[in-house]
Amino acid sequence: MNFYLTTLVKLLTGVPLLLQLVSLSVSLGALLAVALALMLRSSLSPLVWIGRAYVFVFRGTPLLVQLFCIYYGLAQFGAIRNSFLWPILRDPFWCTILALTLNTAAYGAEIVRGGLQAVPHGQIEAARAAGMSGVLLFRRIIFPIALRQALPVYGNELILMVKATSLASIVTLMEVTGIAYALASETYRHVEILACAGLIYLSINFLLTRGLALIEHRLSAHMRLPKLVTVDATHY
């Protein structure tokens, strides 16, 4: 039992890095996703085509290939090695952030696009009739409704991202999987240690799903039936 406890404690030291990877890449990816979704919905066909090509390429190739292209691949070009970007592109942390961000943005773009599409037309017309337009219309009406629609699917993407951070261990980052792998090679107790790591991911994802369900519940107050109030008639 002691072995499992010490293993868990050691593995938990990788959690901050994991959370850092997820939070940074998901928030940057969400920004890019909104931009891409707006491109996909724009009336300028070049923008639409760029957006589509982006989504096609990043959803059609494995994340690990994207990561390797960035981390190992870019070093092939002297121009990049000599540029001011090299300190960033040499660092496995930033390469992983970049790969995760670009990857999640492609999935996020489709999710946001779906959310925007699901905004009822009547709501937009009503807002226009009330004199809203442009940014105000987007901020007050379209965005909140789209967010509510997209949240459950975005939650799934978030969980996929938590799982995807394990790839960072392949480019030498010591997050949970990296630590587990190193510990396993030291002790040769692969199965137990990897199972402990699995437990950590499972707990993180469990907490995430609970949290997301809570937010979803709060954001859909208008869609719930009112609580039934039973009045005891005998008192009257």
Add this chain to the structure above:
Amino acid sequence: MPYFELMGFGPLGWGWYMMSAAGMTLAVSLSALAIGAILGSLAAAAKLSRSRVAYGIADAYTTVMRGIPDLLVIYLFYFGGSLAITVIAQRILQSNQFIGVPSFLTGALAVGVVSGAYQTEVIRAAYLAIYPGEIEAARAFGMSRLLVSRRIILPQLIRFAIPGMGNVWQAVLKESALISVTGLVELLRAAQVGSGSTRQPFDFFITAGAIYLVLTAVSTWLFHRAESRASRGVRRA
């Protein structure tokens, strides 16, 4: 070396090597999909059954497999499988050698077990989409359970499951890249080998990415065709 000479099919080109690696990617992905289909059908049947124990086991399976990283599952199968076989060999053959499990087998199993969890939900949803009245009607006609499955359930199940299966297949194809960590020479591993010996990593990884893109694009098209073929008898609203 210029790109097209490097990736060409000449004496110094890596073209055939990459092509055979793409074949390996396809082979291991198809095996994984098949393993996942078997596991997914079993787990879906368990989830739909009235037995609470069966439901619990299947639910635990899908929750765990969808909640932990695929890379971890691959490591677990790779190291765990080797360990198990080594221990068995020690008992039976009294040998003290470490026995490695073929990476094709562990890779296909690991990705298959993960995809099985996703296929469970696809198959379960497809089953639930079948109108129960049709099954009742078939029973009323005197068809046996087996005949009902074959004539009524299976054809519709396949039709309803095709879109979801398409998504699972895409995921399997991309997950198969992770099997490269066990040393199986599939596309990504081949690109690593090539970039290691030529020092042109970008060319190799971008080529691997392009081949994955072709594979996913072709399969999207094939699944669309399968979908329209499977629903050719369905009236459109």
